[in-house]
Amino acid sequence: AQSVAQPEDQVNVAEGNPLTVKCTYSVSGNPYLFWYVQYPNRGLQFLLKYITGDNLVKGSYGFEAEFNKSQTSFHLKKPSALVSDSALYFCAVRDKGNTPLVFGKGTRLSVIA
Amino acid sequence: ETGVTQTPRHLVMGMTNKKSLKCEQHLGHNAMYWYKQSAKKPLELMFVYNFKEQTENNSVPSRFSPECPNSSHLFLHLHTLQPEDSALYLCASSQEPGLESGELFFGEGSRLTVL
Numbered sequence: 232a233q234s235v236a237q238p239e240d241q242v243n244v245a246e247g248n249p250l251t252v253k254c255t256y257s258v259s260g261n262p263y264l265f266w267y268v269q270y271p272n273r274g275l276q277f278l279l280k281y282i283t284g285d286n287l288v289k290g291s292y293g294f295e296a297e298f299n300k301s302q303t304s305f306h307l308k309k310p311s312a313l314v315s316d317s318a319l320y321f322c323a324v325r326d327k328g329n330t331p332l333v334f335g336k337g338t339r340l341s342v343i344a
Numbered sequence: 345e346t347g348v349t350q351t352p353r354h355l356v357m358g359m360t361n362k363k364s365l366k367c368e369q370h371l372g373h374n375a376m377y378w379y380k381q382s383a384k385k386p387l388e389l390m391f392v393y394n395f396k397e398q399t400e401n402n403s404v405p406s407r408f409s410p411e412c413p414n415s416s417h418l419f420l421h422l423h424t425l426q427p428e429d430s431a432l433y434l435c436a437s438s439q440e441p442g443l444e445s446g447e448l449f450f451g452e453g454s455r456l457t458v459l
Contacts, residue, residue, distance in 0.1 A: 240384070242392055265447060273350070274450035275387075293374065331377075331400060332448060334387040 233258045233326045237335035245343055252307040252338045254322030262292060264305040265323040265332065266296055279341045281305060292316070312342045347371040350435050350451035358459050365420040365454045367435030374439060376418040377448065378410060378441065381432040393418060425458045432456075 234257045244250045256262055263282055267275040279290025286298045296307045307320060322335045348369045357363050358415050369376065378390040392400035393412040407429075409421040418435055436448040 235386075267450075272452070273348075274452040275436075275448075277447045277449070280447055291435045299360075312356060331389050331392060 233262075233324050234325075234332050235286065235322050235324050235333055235335040237320075237322055237338045239338050241339045241341065242334075243343065244343045246314055247311050250309050250312040250316070250340065252320050252322075252340060254305045254307065254335060255303050256305060256322070256324040257303065258324060258326040260327045262305075263325045264292065264296070264298060265325075266305075266307050267321045267323065267334075268292075269319040269321065269337070271318075278299070278307070278320075312340075314342050314344050316340060317342045319334070348435055348437055348449050348451035350433075350454050352454060353452065354455045354457075356457045356459065357422070359425060359427070361425075362421070362423040364422065364437075365433055365456075367418040367420075367451055369418075369435075369451075371437055371449060373437040373449070374415050375437060376412060376415070377436040377438075378418065378420055379434040379436060381434055381453070387434070390420075395416055412438040412447070422456070423455075427458050430456055430458045 236255045264278045266278040268278050269275045278294050279288050281288045281298045289295045294309050312321050319337045319339050321337045324334045325332045351366045374395050376393045380388040389402050390404045391410045396412050407424050411419040432453045434453045435451040438446045438448050
């Protein structure tokens with residue numbers, strides 16, 4: 232069975248500093264990995280995904296994520312955080328085949344001015 | 345702007361009421377989903393519809409009854425709910441569930457409170 236772990240409930244970072252939101256996964260085959268963001272009172276918005284190829288994936292709003300197969304991780308990163316990045320971030324994974332997307336419990340990012 | 349619209353955005357109901365949540369997608373997708381989001385818990389997949397046919401029912405209690413009359417519309421009928429059913433209910437769509445690389449597109453959710 233596939234699963235996702237987001238070990239941090241909350242991440243605090245100062246504006247202008249780099250940020251990292253952690254995600255590890257477990258699948259039986261090759262993973263398809265996704266990051267979503269949820270702003271207050273809104274639905275989830277797609278940020279980026281890893282399917283195959285380059286381990287560093289670039290997405291919306293200056294975010295990127297690095298796929299690390301040996302560590303089964305897909306951490307979300309941004310070189311310089313903005314206050315407007317404050318939101319709830321979800322990592323998700325899907326195994327090959329017709330399986331539903333499985334989400335982590337989310338990490339709340341707070342960027343302080 | 346989201347291509348997935350959910351109504352109502354907020355709903356308060358008693359345990360004996362019957363109500364429905366509605367979702368409409370304008371993206372030409374063939375698959376639609378209901379998710380339940382509770383505080384500090386992973387998103388819970390409830391139902392999946394592919395080309396109007398239900399392909400997944402994730403052990404959801406029968407007090408939740410989905411309906412998918414066509415590929416653009418999805419309903420969640422609610423009756424005799426419990427207070428623990430209070431949550432944000434999210435609708436999503438994708439091109440098709442078997443497309444492994446395809447991302448989901450979410451609506452803004454319906455916040456349900458059961459008194």
